[in-house]
Amino acid sequence: MFAPFTRLSSRAAVLPQANIDTDVIIRIERLTAGDSARIGDYALEALRYREDGSENPEFPLNQPRWRDAQILIAGANFGCGSSREPAVTALMAMGLRCIIAESFGDIFYANCFQNGMLPIRFSAENVAALVADAEASSSEFVVDLHRCSITTAAGCEVVFTIDPQRREALLSGLDDIGLTLRHAETITAWQQADRTRRPWIWMADTREIAA
Amino acid sequence: MTPPRTLLDKIWDAHVVLDLSDGWSLIHVDRHLLHDLSGPPALMDLRKRDLPVHNPELTFATPDHIVSSRPGRVDDTFPAGARLVAGLRLLTAAAGIRLFDLGGEGQGIVHVIAPEMGLTLPGATQICGDSHTCTNGGLGALAFGVGTSESAHALATQTLRMRKPRNMRVRIEGSLGSCVTAKDLALHLLRTLGTTAGVEHSIEFAGSTVRALEVEERLTLCNLAVEMGARSALIAPDEAVFAYLRGRRFAPTGAAFDAAIAYWRTLASDEDAVFDRDIAIDAADVVPTISWGTSPDQSMPIDGLVPGPADAPLGTLEDLAASLDYMGLTAGQPIAGEPVDWVFIGSCANSRISDLRAAARVVDGRSVAPGVQAWVVPGSMAVRREAEAEGLDRLFTDAGFQWREPGCSMCVAANGEQVPPGARSVSTSNRNFVGRQGPRARTHLASPAMAAAAAVTGRITDVRTL
Structure with missing residues (x-):
């Protein structure tokens, strides 16, 4: 359901602030209007624009060198807060395809894989080294998911670890629902047994529900 | 002899439909709550795929996020939210999902109504497209927030593909001081442990302080677990929880309730269970x-x-x-x-x-x-x-x-x-x-x-x- 992620060459922008939450990534009121075409414009708006609506020149992704960056090196606990999945799609609409951080909010991290965004967890030391490299050079980083490696602008290669099933799904763009429905009979059989094992789960009043 | 297990281990094991290898499991979802912001996109996803909702009788919906709270409100009174609220009504009706609508009995904040109506049950798995679903862990449910894609997956299959979170325990011992509430305790924990302490973990709150909390206070404490980074939190269910649930609208009744209680009594971490992180907190240190x-x-x-x-x-x-x-x-x-x-x-x-x-x-x-x-x-x-x-x-x-x-x-x-x-x-x-x-x-x-x-x-x- 999304474009597979294999290999990416891009400059890497740096947003060092910790705890960038999903409210900051995309304001919730932007999600009520159904204006999904503009969601990329709203991504990180509190940081990206000044009060008068003009661009904040100090915001890293507004700087010429990082304007078109598809890789973001972020502060710890990136994407903490709410479960809103448009936090991922808004960043993708901005052009990002890969986020590197010491840690991520758990739900945001899971949502990344549902949309073809690659989140990479690295130790604080590794993140700091990548930041130094990204700031020192205008060359591109290469993220290779087949090899699980990042080649920095300076030419250093670092290897990252990622769950094998997550990696496979990103490489192939596999759809979870389609995969799980192959086990439909197993699910039905489990539920049938569960009705005897835990009848109380299945007792919530259903009388008023239309067949 | 089975190895000692944590409360999380026990609930997890009881919900594995299929081992997907590499540490992944297909986990059954017992309760799925939908709200006006995240519900309609997930239901629309299914409609686009031409897939039915697998178990509408385990799915419940209410508008809460994008509705006005204006006194005397009877319908959707916030214009920008009207489209989504209308979508929630249409899509839940089409799927046979019970909706607790505006002005009606049962409407409210999703994590307030679920425990209050006995939809939340100890030992059950519960999800919602909302990060504060962890609130429901106060009753001993393994409850956590999901994104729209995972919500759609659960609607279509009544399961999620997941890795088990790591086990973390926060033991709090002693009495809380005067004017010190569960909220103060949660903010104290945040101040002490930070926002990433629980990342990739499920937190079990335990200890004498936690056992002494009223059920509603437990919901407040678990509510803030996600701010500590944990997608879910748990408190072992006890007599206070069973008494709280008895007679609630959707709680089991009669022999099934007794059978449920007998099972729920087994839902505590074994004495010698091992936690990946184990933290001790002194209740005497907590102030407003x-x-x-x-x-x-x-x-x-x-x-x-x-x-x-x-x-x-x-x-x-x-x-x-x-x-x-x-x-x-x-x-x-x-x-x-x-x-x-x-x-x-x-x-x-x-x-x-x-x-x-x-x-x-x-x-x-x-x-x-x-x-x-x-x-x-x-x-x-x-x-x-x-x-x-x-x-x-x-x-x-x-x-x-x-x-x-x-x-x-x-x-x-x-x-x-x-x-x-x-x-x-x-x-x-x-x-x-x-x-x-x-x-x-x-x-x-x-x-x-x-x-x-x-x-x-x-x-x-x-x-x-x-």
Whole structure:
């Protein structure tokens, strides 16, 4: 359901602030209007624009060198807060395809894989080294998911670890629902047994529900 | 001999439909809650795929996020949210999913109505497209927030593909002091442990302090677990929980309830179970606590001084300065005495009847200070009715509060209800992020009693001094 992620060459922008939450990534009121075409414009708006609506020149992704960056090196606990999945799609609409951080909010991290965004967890030391490299050079980083490696602008290669099933799904763009429905009979059989094992789960009043 | 297991292990094992290898499992979802913001996109996803909802009888919906809480509200009164609320009605009706609609019995904040109606059960798995689903762990349910894609997956298959979270325990021992609530405890834990302590973990709250908490206080404590980074939190269910559930609208009855209780009694971590992280907290260290910054861990004792660079861990100086600047505070100043513009009592953290009673005790015989806008937004229709039966609505309105209709209101600020730019708010909600309560709104998280104290004094106030 999304474009597979294999290999990416891009400059890497740096947003060092910790705890960038999903409210900051995309304001919730932007999600009520159904204006999904503009969601990329709203991504990180509190940081990206000044009060008068003009661009904040100090915001890293507004700087010429990082304007078109598809890789973001972020502060710890990136994407903490709410479960809103448009936090991922808004960043993708901005052009990002890969986020590197010491840690991520758990739900945001899971949502990344549902949309073809690659989140990479690295130790604080590794993140700091990548930041130094990204700031020192205008060359591109290469993220290779087949090899699980990042080649920095300076030419250093670092290897990252990622769950094998997550990696496979990103490489192939596999759809979870389609995969799980192959086990439909197993699910039905489990539920049938569960009705005897835990009848109380299945007792919530259903009388008023239309067949 | 089976190896010792944690509470999480036991619930997890009871829900594995299929081992997907590499540590992945297909996990059964016992309860799926939908709300007006995340529900319609997930249901639309299924419609586009031409897939039916696998178990509509295990799925329940209510509008809460993007509805107005205006007094006398009968229908969707926030224009920008109307499209999604209409979509929720249409799509749930088509799928045979029960909807607790505006004005009707059962409507309210999703994490308030689920426990209150007995939809949340110990040992059950429960999901919702909302990060504060962890609230329901207060009853011993393995409950966690999901994104729209995972919600759609659960609608289509009644399962999720997951890796088991790591086991973390926070043991809290001793008695909480006077005017120290579950909210103060949660903010204290955040201040002590930080926002990433629980990342990739499920937190079990245990110890004598936790066992002594009322059921509604347990819901408040678990509500803030996600701010500690944990997608889910658990408290072992006990007699207090069983008594709480008995007779609730959707709770099991008769022999099935007895059978359920017999099973629920087995749901405690084994004595010698091993946790990946195990943390001890002394309840005596907890005082009334309030947030000062733009992340929930930026919290402090109400009688303390706002932190400065000297208190900041290395590398976070800029973040600290940015927080102080956004909040309009100076390092080293006392937090108590800071003038307040808005007070919000509500949200899935603190909008239950016990919360409103606690606030009312402070308000009783006093009035909202001049210049302060103060709202009480009960968490559900049931809470609203119960409070009105006790006369709490009159007590609040006589004092100058607005008494409003159930919903997320100013916690999520996606419904036209916002704190104005630059205004300072004391809020019983759970997030003080930049812009959370509205662009440039300055939010201080606190307990209902502390919020009430701020409303009547017009300043951030140590409730113990009133």
